[in-house]
Amino acid sequence: MIRYTQLVHSWRVAMLALLATAAFAGSSGEQVTIRGHVVADKPVTLHSDETVKLIGEDGKTYALVVEADSYHTLHDPELAGRLWEIVGNPLEGGRFEVRQLFTIVDGVRHKVSYYCMICHIVSYRPGQCMCCQEKVDLREEVYSEQ
Missing domain, CATH: 1.20.5 (Single alpha-helices involved in coiled-coils or other helix-helix interfaces)
Structure with a gap:
């Protein structure tokens, strides 16, 4: 027994x-890559909990699941209208978990970052430098996998 x-x-x-x-x-x-444009439904506030929506080149609408820095980068007015390439995992209900994000400029994949010329600090969120509180500069650099 x-x-x-x-x-x-x-x-x-x-x-x-x-x-x-x-x-x-x-x-x-396995991670999947999608391309599309961010839909700006309403202005973004610092602590907004609105989802980020992306209209894919395939015509589908994706609700992106992102962390805070990526959320604000995707809503950066300087990047409005850009074609985005998102790498991540599809989830149930049309949601997409973001692992990496890139802009596409002239057909070439670019990494997005922000840089403070005063403090020489790289960040991944638009706005003010975490040190001196001056505005950080947007940088889009050609991405190469190494």
């Missing part, structure tokens, strides 16, 4: 592991 109970327990554990793997396959699977 003990062996039967152990067998059933082992089978249940194996099935739960299999189900857990299937459930997380969408978010931890």
Whole structure:
């Protein structure tokens, strides 16, 4: 009787592991690249919790799941109208988890960053320098995978 109970327990554990793997396959699977333009529904405030929407070149609308710096970069007025290339994982319900983002300038992928000329600090969010509080400068540099 003990062996039967152990067998059933082992089978249940194996099935739960299999189900857990299937459930997380969408978010931890192979990354996908999409291109499109950000939809600016309304002005963005510093602590806004609005989602970022991207209209893909495929015509689909994606609700981007992003961290704070990327959220503000995608809404930077200096980058308005840019074609974006987003690398990440598709999620349920038309959502897309962002892992990397790039602008496309003249057909070439660019990395976006911000730089303070006074403090020589690189950041990934528009606005003021975290040190001197002066405005940071937008930088779009050709991206090369190394």
